[in-house]
Amino acid sequence: MIRVLLAAIVVVAACAPASVPQARDWRDETMYFVMTDRFKNGDPKNDGDAVAGKADWWQGGDLQGVIDELPYIKGLGMTAIWITPITEQTRGGYHGYWTKD
Numbered sequence: 001m002i003r004v005l006l007a008a009i010v011v012v013a014a015c016a017p018a019s020v021p022q023a024r025d026w027r028d029e030t031m032y033f034v035m036t037d038r039f040k041n042g043d044p045k046n047d048g049d050a051v052a053g054k055a056d057w058w059q060g061g062d063l064q065g066v067i068d069e070l071p072y073i074k075g076l077g078m079t080a081i082w083i084t085p086i087t088e089q090t091r092g093g094y095h096g097y098w099t100k101d
Contacts, residue, residue, distance in 0.1 A: 029080035032073045035095060036084045040065030058089070 041047065042064030050060035063086055073081060084096025 026080065030078050031080045031082050032076065032078040034066055034073075034081055034083045035061075036063065036066060036086060037061040037096065040069055042066070042068045 037059050039061045041050075041060040042062050044060065046062055047058075047060040049058065051057040052059060063083075066081070066083060070081075085099060087096070087099045088101070089096065090098045090100045
């Protein structure tokens with residue numbers, strides 16, 4: 001009887017679920033803020049009406065530019081990034097917060 005009980009305990013212990021990693025709280029991260037349009041132009045083919053050097057206008061930075069620089073950001077010790085919205089902007093809405101429509 002004790003052998004059966006021990007065998008049952010071993011089987012139950014072996015079937016125990018693996019530990020599930022806990023979700024990370026964003027407040028514990030070290031964030032790097034990226035104003036996407038100003039960060040890096042990773043794909044000049046999608047620039048549209050970008051005007052390089054005109055501070056209040058679209059510069060052409062894009063998501064590919066952010067992706068290209070992820071190793072740099074990680075190298076700074078950052079654990080998360082906060083990017084400006086990737087949406088169609090009203091004319092001159094370079095910062096990402098003048099979403100069109």
